[in-house]
Amino acid sequence: MPWCLIDGKNVEFSDGATIIEAAGSAGIFIPHFCYHPGLGAPAQCRMCVVEVEGRTKLQTACSTPACEGMIVKTGSERVKQVQKSTMEFLLINHPLDCAICDKSGECMLQDNSYHYGDATMRTVEERRTYADLEMGPVIKKNMNRCIHCTRCIRFGEKVAGIAEMAAFGRGGSTEIATLDGAELKTPYAGNYSDICPTGALTLKDFRFKKRSWLLTKTAAVCEGCSRGCAIEVHHADGVVYRQVARENLRINRYWICDEGRFLYRYLGDPERVRQPLVSGNISDWVSAAGVAREMFNGGRVMVLAGEDLTLEEAKELLDFVRPAGAGIFRFGTPQVCAARDDGDEDMILRRKSKTSNLHGLQQLGISAFDGRPSGTVLVVRGGRAVIPDLGGCKVIGAGVFQGGETTDFEAVLPGRAFLEKGGSIVNCDGIEQRGVSVVPGPAEAKGLGDILRLLGRGGD
Ligand code: SF4
Ligand code: SF4
Ligand code: FES
Structure with missing residues (x-):
């Protein structure tokens, strides 16, 4: 690998890397604004200037290729002076209102001004x-x-x-x-x-x-479709405030779609079923589990597993269902029954399957729901899979539901959503990713393992 010397440090870099990329790979930060690894470098803001031995003018690190043997200084007096001037220029028209700006605390302008700017401005103009x-x-x-x-x-x-x-x-x-x-x-x-x-x-x-x-930032995986984009969840006191894109060059590079970004809202939806229900009325775990257990053990049962369950949950469900002799099928996105139906929805990221784990559940050998339910049906869902028409069936719901979805259910046992439990999912390219539990979820919600134990013949 070629090498160069940046601030006295020997740095190896890949062919084609620019100075800012070579420095970054060695942990040397060069301040910048216009450069973004996913958007190129128009070399416009001039914040990233560095001194390169043998070159008279300062160079923009974002657009200058690193060369074998190059000697670069990122913090010389000349560089510092230009950084100060650049900051002064960029701030000519900028209001001094960080205190009331929503970007405060995560603003590149604020950070670069603090570290590389001057404490005073010479402008007096409006x-x-x-x-x-x-x-x-x-x-x-x-x-x-x-x-x-x-x-x-x-x-x-x-x-x-x-x-x-x-x-x-x-x-x-x-x-x-x-x-x-x-x-x-x-x-x-x-x-x-x-x-x-x-x-x-x-x-x-x-x-x-x-x-x-005031936000805690936790790395997570989006559950909005089968792409499984890398996200960062920003939360405080058990509440999710936003989701932003997290870099993953294999999956989503630096971006996420709006559908995935705002998906977290369903966690706090006032309509979400947070307590056990019996025939649509708020109940307690003993009663609701009793009703569900009696139904589950009272004859032939079909189990429908949402393609929004994690691999761990799906395996747990298979271990529970198979000895009980019940048939198990998966459901998720209308018209997308198998991996072969799941294509790109656009040329960027979005996929046709609007559940996160179609590919994982298919790999586990769970067949797609064939649309012919009868008798008692246990619907186990992570929160995103579209519930098929179950008209004429007696239904037990286990997992995450919104109130309107469970009007005809005999019993509902509230569970945890993906960000409340974590687990593994397999994306459209066969990449398995593991999410962690980010927020605790409703106090009365239980993990699927606990729900299945309550449903089992052993009872509560
Ligand atoms: S500062 Fe923001 S709005 Fe202005 S050009 Fe850059 S990205 Fe666009
Ligand atoms: S493309 Fe899919 S996985 Fe990615 S952010 Fe959007 S919904 Fe989430
Ligand atoms: S980052 Fe703007 S000129 Fe290099």
Whole structure:
């Protein structure tokens, strides 16, 4: 592997790597704004300048290829002076309102200003001001905070496949906007907020609900479709406040779709069944489990396993069901009965299967539901699989349900959702990933193992 010297450290790099990438691989941070590994480097903000021995001018680390034997300084006096000037320039029009900005605490402008900027500004002119603007249901724009890094423009062009953002005007009048002020159309709009290095583009769903430093951030996997994108869940006091994309170059690179981003809302849905039910009425575990047990052990039973269950749960269910002689089938997304039906829904990430573990349950040999239920049916669900028509059957529900779904159920035994229990799922490419329990879930919900024990002949 070729090598170079960055700040006196011997750094090996892959062919084609830029200085910022080579430095990053060795743990050396070079401040930047416009560069993003998924969006390229227009070398526009000039924040990443470094000194390269033998070159008269400072170089932009994001766009300059690393070369064998190159000697780079990232923190020389010359570099520091330019970083200060760059920060001063970027802040000419930026309001001094971090305290009331939703990005505060996770803002690249704030961080770079603190570490590389100057404590004083020389400008006395009025800053330009714009009113906040709704850009559709997902994003709110505050143009006062924009530094014209063009990340959002490039995201539309290079990732979302819709060039919906552009820079209008010139110099200090440059404004980032959509054509004719149209709403953002991409179903991946939440990524605009993830990539905007400032508080210019923020998530309407999250704005002012929690300060970023009060959130615990846990790595997780999205359960919105069979892609299984890497996400980071931001939560506090057992409540999920938002989900953002987490880098996974094999699966979702740096992005997630809006459907997956906002999926967590069902955890806190007021309609969610949080207590055991008998014939639609709130009950207790002893009574509801008693009713369910009597039904389960009273004759032929069909078990329907949601393709939103984890591998561990599906195995547990198989071990429970097979000795009892019940038939078990899986269900998930209408019209997507098997892995062969599960294709790309678009050219980016979204898949046709809207459950996370179709591929895992199929691998375990569980057949697809054939649409002919009768007698007693035990429906076990993680929260996302679409319940088939069970008209004429006596139904026991175990797992996560919303109130309207269980009106005709004889008994409901509330369980935990994916973010409340963790477990393994297999994505559309056969990649197995393990999620962890992020939040505890409703106090009365139980794990599937406990529910099955209550259902068993041994009883409670
Ligand atoms: S809105 Fe954000 S991402 Fe877009 S150019 Fe401005 S600062 Fe960059
Ligand atoms: S593409 Fe699928 S797995 Fe990825 S974020 Fe969207 S719903 Fe979740
Ligand atoms: S990050 Fe290199 S010029 Fe912006």
